[in-house]
Amino acid sequence: MTGLDAHLVVQRPDGFVLDVEFAIASGETVALLGPNGAGKSTAVEALAGITSVDRGRITLGGRQLDSPSTNVFVPPEQRRIGVVFQDYLLFEHLSVLENVMFGPVSLGQRRAEAQARAQALLERLEIQDLADRKPPQLSGGQAQRVALGRALATEPDLLLLDEALAALDVATRGTLRRVLAHHLADFAGPRLLITHDPTDAFLLADRIVIIENGQLTQVGSPEDIRRRPATPYVAALAGTNLLAGTNHGGLLTLQHHAQGLQTADTSVEGSVLITIHPTAVALHREQPSGSPRNTWQTTVATVEPLGDTTRITLAGPIPLGVDITPGATAALDLRQGSAVWASVKATEIAVTPAALGARTDPPDEVGG
Amino acid sequence: MRQRAPWQLLVLGGVGAAVFVLPLIGLLTRTPWSRLGELVTGEVVVDALRLSLTTSLLAAAISLVLGVPLAWLLARVDFPGRSVVRAIVTLPMVLPPVVGGAALLFALGRRGVIGEPINEATGFLLPFSIWGVVIANVFVAMPFLVVTVEGALRNLDGRHEAAAATLGASRLTVFRRITLPMIGPSVRAGLVLAWARALGEFGATVTFAGNLQGRTQTLPLAVFVALEQDRDTAVAISLVLVAVSLAVLLLLRDRWWSTGGDT
């Protein structure tokens, strides 16, 4: 088994408990995605060996790195995990080349070989001209590439990127995301991306692990996450509406709202989470006829022009976020307080099993 | 934008400055300028200067080699009794130097707790030798280096060291290639402070190492003796001390104020 197998249980002194378990195969990129305070940095520290786990295990490439039950703890310098830190942590008194060489030299490689390897990496990252510069003279994007090169130079068993793009401005982030995607693909081992930015996760990862409050709340491909979010946080990430209720043969009773709905999705019975994508809701001036089984009368709560789309939020009986074109908004003359009819096709309502302990928020929390 | 100072601060600050400037002026007015060249090149002064420079530099070097690891221990390793050890290490900074010299005598003198066995076994004797001067200097000067470096280490954000560890650097490599360079300015400042203190040391030296021209009579001791015999020589030697110290301090300019945290 050449990948990463981790079950991290860490109890912080302030009472916070981290308990997540996941595995990453070689050649696979997994994103650990969660809001700030979810426990991501604790996870990074445990994996890197800066702290140890209280329970659980960390196994990489078949080697046990941390196993309290068998009293095994491998210190960071022996773990062969390449880390790219959020603020890069480049060594300011060393040049770019010396930074990238630092790992191989520390591991005992002869300076000449280490230098050659570092040069090659700099060329691959297209920053060979910066070899003699010092870190304070670098831009954010350049520093990020140096940090990546430095981590890759040691040919680690696992590549760990901790909020690698967070320190960059939006424009640079886009470019660097592509650079990162390219070099991640080149890296043969498992890759773990820690981030709070869903775009990073969705674009770079093969699989996403959602972490909230120290717990794992959802695991799946970007598609799964987007289509069937398991918690309000994930739904918000995916920009969709999330409701809770029960499903009996297609008839949905909503937890917080009086209005019922019908769904064509009978895959799950009983307690469910209900997803309605903002683009699946149609708005009408008059009560619509035709196929939609789910129609109800409501009023417009807010109108928010967002360039290509307009985001409308509806008030009760079912508060929802709706994305329609600006043209349609104008044609329907929608403004705050306007009376409308909303309709959703039964085929556009998806259900997933409600996770144990998963919360959904009362009426005024709308997806998006 | 120029700060308008409250007059009370100006007055008090001025008095404070006078505390330092006036004695210096007193010294300059008593200087026998016409004979200065001859006095400064006299045998007593040359011997004392040579001894002072040798012993103070040696003491500074020893303080560096022993003091940096000690500072590291105090800053990074949580061992039982750490605050007591830190207090003891800082003690020479507040103790009268003569007390320090007496303590050294009781420990390392010919009849000292440790000195006696060493003397009987090897014949080696610290008091009344140049090494006695060096030890006395280390005793009073090293705390300055330890305190400065410990402060810098505490202010150091350990994340760069963690990054180095993930790259495969052993703990000693991290210390050598990352920690030390990052606290470089503080180490330099501490070294200069220690050297300056060693250069001016009197009480511990005279009590522990004794006073003999050419062997243990450093510049401060020479001034003390000369003051009672030949005041002109005393003033000349004092001038030499002041000149050497001022030169070093000016050479550093304000660089030594950026201690700890300013990496």
Add this chain to the structure above:
Amino acid sequence: MRKRAASCALALVALVLASCGRHPPDTVLVMAASSLTDAFSEIEIAFEAANPGLDVELNLAGSASLREQILQGAPADVFASANSATMQVVVDAGAAHNPVLFAGNTLQIAVPVGNPGGVTGIADLANPDLLIGLCGEQVPCGQFARQALDQAGVVASIDTNEGDVRSLVTKLEAGELDAGIVYTSDVVSSTEIEGIALPAGIDVVITYPIADLTSANAEAADVFVQFVVSAEGQAILAAAGFTAP
């Protein structure tokens, strides 16, 4: 608030003024050579017992150091020096008058109790394997010691020149030195050093002069000087190992 600041300042100034220059008329500030430490401490007790209204303050140091302090204007009343040359300088400067010889002393070789260095006479002071201490040349004790060595024709292998005879005695008592030349009075007053007599024929004249200093407490100073030369004072000095002047 202003008033308090002003009265604080005033108090501070008063304190500063009070502590420099004048001292109360019933205090006698005596500057005495350090070799007189034990003897004069006893004399202080006896004097204060005999003169209840007067308080003696002793300032003991090397004679040269005391000379400098007096010449720079230290507010002392009496000066007792370990040699006449030092006293003469002070007299010539007009700071002292009517010096009177009140005691004499002789030199001895001193060794730590038990004589670990195996010293038998002044010739041993030339032995480089022994740790030999003398007083520095700038103090009377050191000058006298060198006179004795010259007369004996011995070149001492000196390891340290102490600033005053007291620190020399301290190091001998601690066993850190093997031998030194000190006053007989020092040997008498210490239980931790032994004396070895100098060879016959060595003649070093050591006399202690005492004088009033030109200060405000001329009366009290005079009373003290008179006490020192009186029978009681002389008895104390003799018991401490001093000879008649």
